Amino acid sequence: MRFLAWSLAEIDEMELEEMGATASIHLIQGGIQTHAWRIMTGRVREADVFLGRFKDQHRIARSDLKLDPEALRPEGEDEEVVEGESEVKGFMAGPMVRLFVFAKTWHRLMVLGFLLTLASTATSLIAPWLTMALVDNVLIPLQSATEEVHVNQVYKFMAQLAGAGVLTWLLNWARTFVVARLAERVTSRMRRETFEHLQRLSLTYFNRKRTGDLISRIGSDTDHISLFLSVNFIEFVCDVLQCVFLAVILFWINPLLAVAAMGPAPLVGWLVSKVRGHLRGGFAAASRAWSAMNSVLSDTIPGVRVVKAFAQEQREIERFRATDKHIFDTNDRVNRMWSFFTPMIELLTDVGLLVVWAAGAWSVAHHHITVGVLTGFVLYIQKLYGRVESMSKFVAAAQRASASAHRVFEILDVKPDMPVNQGMRKVGRLSGEIDFKGVKFRHGSRQVIKGIDLKIAPGEMIGLVGPSGAGKTTLVNLACRFFDVSEGSIWVDGMDLRELDVEDYRKNLGLVLQEPYLFYGTIAENIAYGKPKATKAEIIAVARAARAHDFIMRTVDGYDSMVGERGQQLSGGERQRISIARALLIDPAILILDEATSSVDTETEREIQAALDYLVKGRTTIAIAHRLGTLRRANRLIVMEDGRIVETGTHDQLLNQSGTYARLHEAMMEVTSQ
Amino acid sequence: MNPAFDLLIDSGGRLVLVDEKGNRHENVRPARMFPLTDPEGWISLQGPSGEEVGFIENSKTLTRVQQAALSDAFAKRDFVPVVRSIDRISRAADGHLWHVTTDRGPTIFRIETDESIQQLGANRLVIVDDHNTRYLIPDIDKLDVESRRRLERYY
Numbered sequence: 102m103r104f105l106a107w108s109l110a111e112i113d114e115m116e117l118e119e120m121g122a123t124a125s126i127h128l129i130q131g132g133i134q135t136h137a138w139r140i141m142t143g144r145v146r147e148a149d150v151f152l153g154r155f156k157d158q159h160r161i162a163r164s165d166l167k168l169d170p171e172a173l174r175p176e177g178e179d180e181e182v183v184e185g186e187s188e189v190k191g192f193m194a195g196p197m198v199r200l201f202v203f204a205k206t207w208h209r210l211m212v213l214g215f216l217l218t219l220a221s222t223a224t225s226l227i228a229p230w231l232t233m234a235l236v237d238n239v240l241i242p243l244q245s246a247t248e249e250v251h252v253n254q255v256y257k258f259m260a261q262l263a264g265a266g267v268l269t270w271l272l273n274w275a276r277t278f279v280v281a282r283l284a285e286r287v288t289s290r291m292r293r294e295t296f297e298h299l300q301r302l303s304l305t306y307f308n309r310k311r312t313g314d315l316i317s318r319i320g321s322d323t324d325h326i327s328l329f330l331s332v333n334f335i336e337f338v339c340d341v342l343q344c345v346f347l348a349v350i351l352f353w354i355n356p357l358l359a360v361a362a363m364g365p366a367p368l369v370g371w372l373v374s375k376v377r378g379h380l381r382g383g384f385a386a387a388s389r390a391w392s393a394m395n396s397v398l399s400d401t402i403p404g405v406r407v408v409k410a411f412a413q414e415q416r417e418i419e420r421f422r423a424t425d426k427h428i429f430d431t432n433d434r435v436n437r438m439w440s441f442f443t444p445m446i447e448l449l450t451d452v453g454l455l456v457v458w459a460a461g462a463w464s465v466a467h468h469h470i471t472v473g474v475l476t477g478f479v480l481y482i483q484k485l486y487g488r489v490e491s492m493s494k495f496v497a498a499a500q501r502a503s504a505s506a507h508r509v510f511e512i513l514d515v516k517p518d519m520p521v522n523q524g525m526r527k528v529g530r531l532s533g534e535i536d537f538k539g540v541k542f543r544h545g546s547r548q549v550i551k552g553i554d555l556k557i558a559p560g561e562m563i564g565l566v567g568p569s570g571a572g573k574t575t576l577v578n579l580a581c582r583f584f585d586v587s588e589g590s591i592w593v594d595g596m597d598l599r600e601l602d603v604e605d606y607r608k609n610l611g612l613v614l615q616e617p618y619l620f621y622g623t624i625a626e627n628i629a630y631g632k633p634k635a636t637k638a639e640i641i642a643v644a645r646a647a648r649a650h651d652f653i654m655r656t657v658d659g660y661d662s663m664v665g666e667r668g669q670q671l672s673g674g675e676r677q678r679i680s681i682a683r684a685l686l687i688d689p690a691i692l693i694l695d696e697a698t699s700s701v702d703t704e705t706e707r708e709i710q711a712a713l714d715y716l717v718k719g720r721t722t723i724a725i726a727h728r729l730g731t732l733r734r735a736n737r738l739i740v741m742e743d744g745r746i747v748e749t750g751t752h753d754q755l756l757n758q759s760g761t762y763a764r765l766h767e768a769m770m771e772v773t774s775q
Numbered sequence: 776m777n778p779a780f781d782l783l784i785d786s787g788g789r790l791v792l793v794d795e796k797g798n799r800h801e802n803v804r805p806a807r808m809f810p811l812t813d814p815e816g817w818i819s820l821q822g823p824s825g826e827e828v829g830f831i832e833n834s835k836t837l838t839r840v841q842q843a844a845l846s847d848a849f850a851k852r853d854f855v856p857v858v859r860s861i862d863r864i865s866r867a868a869d870g871h872l873w874h875v876t877t878d879r880g881p882t883i884f885r886i887e888t889d890e891s892i893q894q895l896g897a898n899r900l901v902i903v904d905d906h907n908t909r910y911l912i913p914d915i916d917k918l919d920v921e922s923r924r925r926l927e928r929y930y
């Protein structure tokens with residue numbers, strides 16, 4: 102290592118420059134940088150301390166005192182509100198049957214799986230058969246030494262037993278593989294279709310649903326189904342097959358013994374049917390409880406800032422504890438039933454076995470059957486009881502899967518209330534004339550829009566103002582066709598909005614909302630959200646126009662910086678400018694700004710306003726704003742109150758009318774002058 | 776490109792831009808707009824206070840001397856080690872310690888969550904450690920088998 106030394110007088114300045122992943126200290130002498138040292142960001146704090154000490158010394162040495170102003174950094178806000186819950190009751194045709202309709206695409210795989218199951222079940226029954234012969238032809242003669250037993254025969258039996266074992270193993274292996282493959286395909290298709298279906302549903306649906314509930318239906322419910330298909334169901338088929346085979350074999354060996362052994366069977370059947378209904382209810386409740394917990398999580402985690410700000414951690418803990426307790430309780434209920442049921446089945450099968458031993462001993466004593474036959478019989482009957490027991494477990498698995506399948510199909514059964522294919526008229530680029538004709542709209546039973554007539558010329562900018570709750574957002578939502586009007590109609594370029602292909606229409610639409618949403622991904626990806634094929638040049642151009650380029654270049658990775666959930670934190674104004682760039686990139690004919698600048702400070706608002714001024718040029722624009730100043734470029738101002746248009750005109754005209762607008766303006770002036 | 780345009784290094788070792796109009800900007804700072812997906816193209820040239828004074832759409836269109844000036848300026852500020860192999864990943868109190876060999880020699884860094892490993896493109900990964908230093912894995916498939924296996928457990 103080399104040490105360098107300067108006297109303080111030789112040094113003009115030393116400064117720290119942060120450059121993303123690294124930082125460097127520059128030494129400046131005689132106006133130019135003579136030395137630079139690079140440091141890792143982890144050491145910046147130490148470097149800062151060092152430079153602080155240096156500066157103190159330097160100041161003392163030069164005896165001039167200066168104050169550096171502290172930079173203040175505004176912080177971004179984000180909160181997400183999750184709407185209340187409600188259940189949609191869909192039509193239900195045996196969820197289990199529908200599950201298999203889903204598997205139809207892979208019928209070849211299904212047949213293969215079935216054949217393998219059949220084969221592996223059959224081979225697993227060879228061993229007891231061989232045992233029977235082994236006992237009668239080898240073991241008993243060996244013991245009683247009445248006949249000569251050739252040692253080769255023992256080897257032959259051993260080899261056959263081993264062969265049967267290996268064959269069973271191979272077939273089981275193939276079966277498990279094929280079936281798991283099938284199950285994975287079915288559930289993956291189910292997840293995909295459910296999500297695709299969700300994407301087609303209207304905003305109204307999402308407003309009614311809890312995020313956590315939807316997540317748990319697509320996530321954990323489909324997982325239950327997968328497990329059921331790949332493990333439980335196939336085991337059940339094996340069990341049924343084995344039972345049939347076994348019953349045939351048993352009756353064939355000895356009908357009397359077989360009848361004795363089957364004694365407890367009706368009792369088992371009755372128990373199963375009894376328990377089924379209870380279990381199903383229990384599992385459905387458990388899945389619902391699980392959803393409730395997911396809902397709490399998807400509510401609390403995104404809203405964590407609010408939770409902390411209001412110091413409500415304890416309350417959220419209580420809320421979570423309550424939902425968790427609910428899961429716990431419902432599972433407990435299921436388990437209680439379960440814990441009684443399984444041992445009960447075991448007891449019944451033990452009783453059956455006892456009967457077989459008794460009847461068998463009697464038969465052997467009276468020379469009706471040989472010891473070998475009895476041995477084989479007991480082996481078979483034990484297998485049979487084993488199957489019955491595992492079949493009873495299937496009851497629970499089937500009920501759980503059925504409850505889950507029902508919850509998934511519930512989503513699939515929701516008819517898109519916004520019939521996407523109703524309007525099939527293809528449109529290209531629109532000129533952007535919008536005409537509201539006697540538009541009324543109700544949210545549920547509540548009339549929110551009470552008759553709006555408004556014609557907007559292509560390229561015109563309309564400023565929509567009015568007290569909060571007047572229905573402004575609802576009106577633009579109608580123009581976006583997120584909802585359909587209840588009465589009246591909306592015409593775009595002389596065509597009824599309902600006739601148009603929704604996707605085509607929305608390609609003409611640019612939307613900037615109060616709370617911009619950034620997806621997890623890079624800044625470039627977020628800007629190009631509406632036009633994924635955009636070139637880098639286009640992305641940069643719109644970012645510049647939206648006044649976003651400079652702050653993007655200040656982030657560590659520029660346009661490649663990760664944003665959105667868990668990504669780099671951007672301030673509200675920065676996110677808003679990215680969403681403006683996003684709207685700008687698709688070059689929309691119709692632009693809708695819903696309080697685009699309401700959530701930012703006036704300084705940022707000025708920046709955004711500049712970006713917006715560029716954005717509105719040559720487009721039909723509907724701008725909603727509370728700060729009336731942001732509407733200065735509007736051709737017309739429309740004042741809404743309680744679902745109706747109450748005033749129309751320019752800023753000056755409206756002020757002179759001394760109506761609602763004048764009142765809003767006055768209120769605003771009061772606020773700003775304070 | 777416009778004849779007036781030039782990039783050079785002054786006596787103090789700083790980058791100087793002469794823009795299309797012939798204006799001279801001293802001490803400019805090059806910054807990549809797409810440092811991870813397109814490091815060669817789209818380079819922003821910023822003045823001392825961070826304002827953009829010019830940009831280069833594709834550095835390959837520059838003369839050899841200008842390219843050298845640019846890469847010299849970048850070399851002074853870039854620090855994204857390329858991971859050659861992952862030697863060990865151990866659990867630490869809060870996160871994991873990665874022992875890696877990079878193009879700048881062996882090092883140990885700590886990452887806190889799985890989200891610190893970000894995928895860019897099919898086989899490209901960027902690992903951000905707890906000091907915000909970024910480590911690049913340009914192609915997972917080019918790592919040796921052992922490294923890939925270690926990586927797989929976390930990514």
Ligand SMILES: Nc1ncnc2c1ncn2[C@@H]1O[C@H](COP(=O)(O)OP(=O)(O)O)[C@@H](O)[C@H]1O
Pocket residue numbers: 308544545547549567568569570571572573574575576
């Ligand atoms: N999904 C909804 N369900 C029921 N009522 C709603 C819904 N969305 C909005 N509303 C009601 O409609 C009215 C108009 O809301 P909105 O259009 O958002 O007003 P604003 O003019 O503030 O944008 C409000 O009173 C609001 O309570």
Ligand SMILES: [Mg+2]
Pocket residue numbers: 573574575
């Ligand atoms: Mg609103």
